[in-house]
Amino acid sequence: MAEAPPADPYAEAGVDTAAGDLAVELMKSAVRRTHGPEVLGGVGGFAGLFDASALTALATPLLATSTDGVGTKVAIAQAIDKHDTVGLDLVGMVVDDIVVVGARPLFMTDYIACGKVVPERIADLVRGIADGCAQTGAALVGGETAEHPGLLGPDDYDLAGAATGVVDADRVLGADRVRPGDAVLALASSGLHSNGYSLVRRIVDRAGIRYRDHSADLGATWGEALLEPTRLYTAALLRLIAAAGGAVHALSHVTGGGIAANLARVLPPSTRVELDRATWSPPPVFRVLADLGGLGLEATEGTWNLGIGFLAVVDESGADAAVSTLAGEGIAAWRVGTVHSGAPAAGDAWTQGAKGVDGGAVRLVGAYSESNGAK
Incomplete structure (x- = not known):
């Protein structure tokens, strides 16, 4: 009789890598809609690539960057099991900080920490982020979903993101x-x-x-x-x-x-x-x-x-x-x-x-x- 395959110790510890892969598949189309020809490599790479050649047309291009989260608003999303809007909130908190100096957003990355990867829920979160990126003209070039069993409850998660934009030095507002x-x-x-x-x-x-x-x-x-x-x-x-x-x-x-x-x-x-x-x-x-x-x-x-x-x-x-x-x-x-x-x-x-x-x-x-x- 053939031996049973060994159990996955990581899965037994509470981390489901297969669920993470499914979440990526579910979000791919939404993420791709934010990509223009400047984004190279598609979805799933270790790092997002963005062709910055166009910035050489600016006399003195300055990069503007911002990072933030959604805060405890996510607790309400979790309480009523509605997760398709807090991703858009994340873009508002991050990308709208960049325009304060007059910068045009180029790209954004996100980070989702959760107690358990529920693929459909993660996909809803990222679709919201992608929708916000599309509205603001930012490419969603990468991100990370981290499963933290024992640290976060099965239905708990938090969102954070970072974005980069550009403005010519003589047009900086302030x-x-x-x-x-x-x-x-x-x-x-x-x-x-x-x-x-x-x-x-x-x-x-x-x-x-x-x-x-x-x-x-x-x-x-x-x-x-x-x-x-x-x-x-x-x-x-x-x-x-x-x-x-x-x-x-x-x-x-x-x-x-x-x-x-x-x-x-x-x-x-x-x-x-x-x-x-x-x-x-x-x-x-x-x-x-x-x-x-x-x-x-x-x-x-x-x-x-x-x-x-x-x-x-x-x-x-x-x-x-x-x-x-x-x-x-x-x-x-x-x-x-x-x-x-x-x-x-x-x-x-x-x-x-x-x-x-x-x-x-x-x-x-x-x-x-x-x-x-x-x-």
């Missing part, structure tokens, strides 16, 4: 371009995006709400409302920069730290901006969560974006045209403040710089509008 008198424009968010979910989850948990419960105020289940995908700004902003003829001076991605801190990072020292709350009405998801948590909206300004996903500092003469261009891209935008010279008086409630950047000073003033949307 604080050195900002001038007193510049207009500050707010660009509407699609909701919470991917920040502040530890607070969101705490509020929901303390209220005894389950993510599959329906919310009449939000018009969906809690899980569906809280998984609203991050709006992707890269393609629209690159077109705005090209059309504005130098009028766009600085951009700020409103992520962790909230509205004031992220704007302060892209302002020069000894400048200040007051952002007028009356110019917009935070969408219902923010109001409902704040009420449920017994918080005023002002108390959440350092955590949530409150309806502003990006801020653009533009020359005053080009502000109206920029608002019109963004409207044509399907993004509501409005004037929310003006850059002024001079540091604020000591003791006033200003946010001065952030994340180690010695930037300008920002504060929010007034009361939020009760109307629907921006004025």
Whole structure:
């Protein structure tokens, strides 16, 4: 009698390499859709290859890079077993940081750590990433799925990614371009995006709400409302920069730290901006969560974006045209403040710089509008 084949000790330890291979097969077509002729070698290599020959056409090409994750938003995706949107959130967190300096994204890689490889779930995650890459013009050139049994539960996973872009040195956006008198424009968010979910989850948990419960105020289940995908700004902003003829001076991605801190990072020292709350009405998801948590909206300004996903500092003469261009891209935008010279008086409630950047000073003033949307 023939002997039984030896057991796979790695599989017995909880790592299923066959499931990993199947996951790659399921995601291949989505990944390939992000590839242009610059991507060499296809899917599955040890390293992604990208032909950078075109960059030689730039006078002084600078590479821009960013890395990030989705945070605890993935816990909600896991709770309701819906995994096709958090990959798009990952692209928003990573690629939309690159466009802040005016860079065009070139390529992205992803990393998924999970307790157990479920091929269909991994494929859903990567399809979301690929969809986001396609929308932003980034090629998804590689990634890794790591199975960590014993460290993560069978249904647990986390996402991270990194992206690289390019911008010519004389077109880099930032604080050195900002001038007193510049207009500050707010660009509407699609909701919470991917920040502040530890607070969101705490509020929901303390209220005894389950993510599959329906919310009449939000018009969906809690899980569906809280998984609203991050709006992707890269393609629209690159077109705005090209059309504005130098009028766009600085951009700020409103992520962790909230509205004031992220704007302060892209302002020069000894400048200040007051952002007028009356110019917009935070969408219902923010109001409902704040009420449920017994918080005023002002108390959440350092955590949530409150309806502003990006801020653009533009020359005053080009502000109206920029608002019109963004409207044509399907993004509501409005004037929310003006850059002024001079540091604020000591003791006033200003946010001065952030994340180690010695930037300008920002504060929010007034009361939020009760109307629907921006004025």
